[in-house]
Amino acid sequence: MTLPTFQHPVHGPIKLGRKPARTDKRTLKLGKYLTGLWAPPENSGYAGKVPAFPMFGNDELGDCVIAAAGHLIQDWTANAESLCTPSENQILAAYEDVSGYVAGDPSTDNGCVMLDALKYWRNTGIGGHKIDAFVSVDITNQAEVKQAIWLFGGCFVGLNLPITAQQTFPGINGCPVWDVPQDTTGDGAPGSWGGHCVPLVAYGVDQQNHAGTQLVTWATIYDATWRFLKLYGSEAWAILSKDFIAANGVAPSGFHYQQLFTDLSQIT
Numbered sequence: 001m002t003l004p005t006f007q008h009p010v011h012g013p014i015k016l017g018r019k020p021a022r023t024d025k026r027t028l029k030l031g032k033y034l035t036g037l038w039a040p041p042e043n044s045g046y047a048g049k050v051p052a053f054p055m056f057g058n059d060e061l062g063d064c065v066i067a068a069a070g071h072l073i074q075d076w077t078a079n080a081e082s083l084c085t086p087s088e089n090q091i092l093a094a095y096e097d098v099s100g101y102v103a104g105d106p107s108t109d110n111g112c113v114m115l116d117a118l119k120y121w122r123n124t125g126i127g128g129h130k131i132d133a134f135v136s137v138d139i140t141n142q143a144e145v146k147q148a149i150w151l152f153g154g155c156f157v158g159l160n161l162p163i164t165a166q167q168t169f170p171g172i173n174g175c176p177v178w179d180v181p182q183d184t185t186g187d188g189a190p191g192s193w194g195g196h197c198v199p200l201v202a203y204g205v206d207q208q209n210h211a212g213t214q215l216v217t218w219a220t221i222y223d224a225t226w227r228f229l230k231l232y233g234s235e236a237w238a239i240l241s242k243d244f245i246a247a248n249g250v251a252p253s254g255f256h257y258q259q260l261f262t263d264l265s266q267i268t
Contacts, residue, residue, distance in 0.1 A: 017062025017111030018195035045202025086127030139233030
């Protein structure tokens with residue numbers, strides 16, 4: 001079954017592409033590891049150092065999971081040392097490997113599972129970049145999501161988008177905003193549009209006292225309210241990558257890579 005293309009009023013053609021979440025009982029949960037530690041600051045964000053987030057083919061293909069990985073690589077490298085942007089060919093090559101997509105055969109463009117992508121990212125790499133570990137995050141727990149963004153440079157999130165998310169209107173920061181509609185049945189029901197994957201790259205409270213997060217999708221930064229994430233979030237992951245570590249072994253958030261990696265290795 002080929003993934004349908006939606007003609008967005010702002011972005012033009014776009015696709016979704018996240019398959020339903022798959023669980024693994026061996027997966028470490030961030031909440032159990034960080035209980036009582038590293039209280040996150042009120043505001044945190046890293047996307048400001050990235051001049052542009054590419055589409056990475058998500059206008060024509062359901063490669064949102066791999067595109068989100070590419071955006072995280074940009075986010076990490078721009079803040080740790082110097083910006084590195086994977087090429088679209090590298091993103092598409094990873095999508096082919098993870099999903100089974102065959103270039104030129106639309107019937108094979110069916111999206112992929114985030115856990116499959118994470119394992120591939122750790123073992124093989126995406127665009128020459130490997131990750132070292134990943135832990136699941138409770139998407140309904142605001143504190144955990146904040147810890148993931150602040151400590152690890154972003155949160156890898158799966159959404160069950162409603163049809164109402166197809167509507168675009170400017171938020172308080174001038175970005176498109178996703179919020180919960182008045183009616184959460186029908187077009188407002190979780191998953192009525194489909195599954196999508198995005199990186200959360202910031203959170204905080206603005207000068208008008210509006211709280212929420214920022215995410216990247218379809219080459220655009222979106223605002224999203226916490227209630228939107230709580231209702232439409234399906235899965236979330238914090239990822240440990242050397243791309244977010246400066247030459248001195250310390251992340252922009254202040255944690256020491258080797259100490260955290262050793263602790264996670266012992267647990268997993």
